[in-house]
Amino acid sequence: MKTKSSIRILAAFAALLLFAAGCNTTANEKPTTTEELSQMNRDFAAAINAKDAVAAANCYADEATLYPPNEPAVTGREAILNYWKGAIDAGATHVSIKTVATGSDGNLGWETGQFQMDVKTPDGKVVVDQGRYTELLKRNTDGKWVSIMGMWNADAPPVP
Template sequence: MLESDINTIVKEAQDRWNAAFNGGDAAAVAALYTSDGTVLPPAHAVVKGTAAIADFWAGFISAGVREHGIELLDAQDGGDMAYSSGKWWATGSGEDGKALRFEGTIVTIFRRQPDGSWKTCLHTWN
């Protein structure tokens, strides 16, 4: 696969993730992960499997985290696996009601599915 192809695939995957999260749909976010997908949040227990991933992201959404975005820095294809790195950001409110901006870096590993689509199998950030 050409580098530009994997960049397009990853960018489209990131856009679907952001749209689902920003739309407040944790189940749609979780559907973008493989059934054995793993989320490795900073300072939190490992989150594994679609149901646990949906619950995890539902907590962020209900806490008022919103306007999530990702800037792709790099994507590499490894056959049926690919990885990407980037920068992420989101907004929310502090306990005092003031707007907060969160940001950091992200690494995502994707696995090609039997139907040719790509889903996240590992996701971590700081």
């Protein structure tokens, strides 16, 4: 009789724990708006336009990876800083973005969109590059969304 009672108590306790675990959310796991998720790319575009590679790199998590078109992956904030510094030095400017879609689940999110920017070719000519991008985002400890993985591609073939 005592064993049957103990089993019922343990079963009730286990059910209560499972229920409580399902309700365990932190203050950071609040619903997220498109405005919040696309802020990372608005900050990024502003940084590139200001020729501020440090601010551009700060839009990414320490462990983030970029997948630029026709180039090897770039991993880590220091490497990302150097990548964007090189792009700025090469003449990337007039960046604009348009968010197409966003979504999130807790502290992970994503954004897709379209970009446009001026790029200087090796012969000094300025061409307008436009295309699409995808960002995987996470909410950092300050509650700010930062990219953990970014990928983009141009609508037109690469300029020779």
